[in-house]
Amino acid sequence: MAKAQDPMKPVGTWEVRHRIKIPALVHAADAMVVERAVSALPGVCKVATDVEKHQVIVRYDATQSAYQVIADVLENTGFPPLDSWWSRFKGNWFQFSDTNARDNANAPPPACCNKPPK
Numbered sequence: 001m002a003k004a005q006d007p008m009k010p011v012g013t014w015e016v017r018h019r020i021k022i023p024a025l026v027h028a029a030d031a032m033v034v035e036r037a038v039s040a041l042p043g044v045c046k047v048a049t050d051v052e053k054h055q056v057i058v059r060y061d062a063t064q065s066a067y068q069v070i071a072d073v074l075e076n077t078g079f080p081p082l083d084s085w086w087s088r089f090k091g092n093w094f095q096f097s098d099t100n101a102r103d104n105a106n107a108p109p110p111a112c113c114n115k116p117p118k
Contacts, residue, residue: 007046008059014101015045017059018067018094021082022074025054037077041065062101067094
């Protein structure tokens with residue numbers, strides 16, 4: 001029997017998954033609004049919401065989108081992310097890793113066979 005794959009697990013090289021706490025996410029209607037708004041962004045592969053845990057789980061391509069863009073869309077929709085020191089710390093880390101992934105994706109290929117270029 002084949003094991004079912006988690007649909008939120010990143011499959012591409014530059015895909016990332018982040019869980020974002022949203023205190024205002026309390027009803028199924030709120031979840032639909034959040035899913036629709038975030039899914040419309042370029043590079044977003046999958047969005048799932050958990051109303052009981054007040055969080056949204058987003059899988060996206062870090063070369064096409066960024067955590068800050070998603071956080072801005074959530075805030076403009078009326079569902080800002082949790083504003084605690086830990087969530088701000090995680091948000092900054094997410095933004096750093098997105099920028100790092102984007103820079104690595106756009107970097108030139110390494111030299112062949114570990115030989116320095118002439």
